[in-house]
Amino acid sequence: MAMAVPVSARPQSPEGFYAINNQFQTNGPKGFSEIKILANEDMFLRMDLPGVPDEGGLSVYHNRSQETVVVFAKAPKVHTHDSTERRYQTMTGIGCSCCAISSITTHMSDGVFRVILSKTRIDPHRSPCTVLGCSGFREDLRGTDPNDPALTGPVLQPHPLAFPQPTMAYESKQLPNGKLFVRADMLGVPKENFTVSVTNGRVKVTGQAPAVSHDSSGRFYSGDVAMLSTPVDIPSRRIKTIAKNGVIRLLIPPF
Template identity: 75%
Template sequence: MAMAVPLSTPPQSPAEGFYAINNQFLTSGPKGFTEFKMLVNEDMFVRMDLPGVPEEGVRVFLDRSKKAVIVYAEAPKVHTHDSTDRTYLTITGLICKCCEISNITTHMSDGVLRLLLSKSPIDPHRSSCIDLRGTGPHRFPHGTDPNDPALTGPVLQPHPMAFPLTTMAYESKQLPDGKLYVRVDMPGVPSDNLTVSVTNGRVKVTGEAPAVGHDSSGRFYSGDVAMLSTPVDIPSHRIETIAKNGVIRLVIPPF
């Protein structure tokens, strides 16, 4: 009988490390837990990966200063073997002194929150301080550039907005009946846009997240998540698969 055991995903490049330190399964597309972009119409676009959060599970509040928005989201336990539910909390907004947020548009799907923050000058007689080059008052903090070289490296990072703080993109649990439970975060991947395969005893998950709204581009995820004790090919339909809100859960039985 072939038993399934956890399998850590090695870096795509042994020399440089993981393509994206926020998710070991991401192989192409924007990196980082967040992405910021200033639009030509002076709106600010923000993408936040909140895997496991349903559409109704996120709340966005405008701070009294009108300079920042507070994001609170809850990702409930979907499967009995999830180690815990997850809560996300973060603050984002403007860092200049001349503008304030005048409107917020939100879109939550497949474990990704997208915000459009409209801004207006505090003094109506003064123009906005928009700087599309990202070098002025509206420049973004380190790590929000989806092509930042610092987002590639040998050490994976836990989700900075999630509680518990040790939340990673991969979780596995060996069950008493011999099955293996696996949770894989692939934010942005619709439930009908992923595949699970077993080849030579290696269980592989692949998913594609299309570009939505002002995303820089789509994202592609791929990686081995478990290995059988015998190198055999198994029909994937024998693996229980639950794909919901940017999270893929597998229950792999002995074969």
């Protein structure tokens, strides 16, 4: 009988992981967040919040005295074998006194939060205003530039906004009945864009995330999430899958 076992995270190339925020990402913008100033000077922010539902999992507050936006989000347990629910908290804004936030447009889909901050000039004599990043990110890994070389390397980084654990993109649990439970975050991928296959005993998941709103581009994910003790090919339909909110969960039985 072939048993499924989890896989260890390993770099996809000698240079390291393509994106240190997610070992399954193989192309597209990197980092947990991306900030872009649009042609009309609005600010666009993409923020990865794996597991947060499209509706009912997000709270956004505008602190008018500081011209900041505070974000709270909750990713509930979807499967009984999830370690715990995940929560996220961060703050962003325009970071100056020359402008005021005039409108906030938000969109949550497939585990990705996107917001556009429009602003109104209130002091024309001051120098051009600045934008804040997302509080909680390391200064050298704030993710404002998705092509920053610092976002490629040999070591994976935990999600800086997630609490409690788990903060990593991969989770596995060996069950008493011999099954293996696996959770993999693949942000921005709609549930119909996931593919699961088993070849030579390797359980592989791929996912295509289209570009939405002002994203730099789409993203693609691919990687082995488990291995069987015997190098066999099996129909993927025998693996129970749950794809929801940018997260795919697999329940892999012995074969």
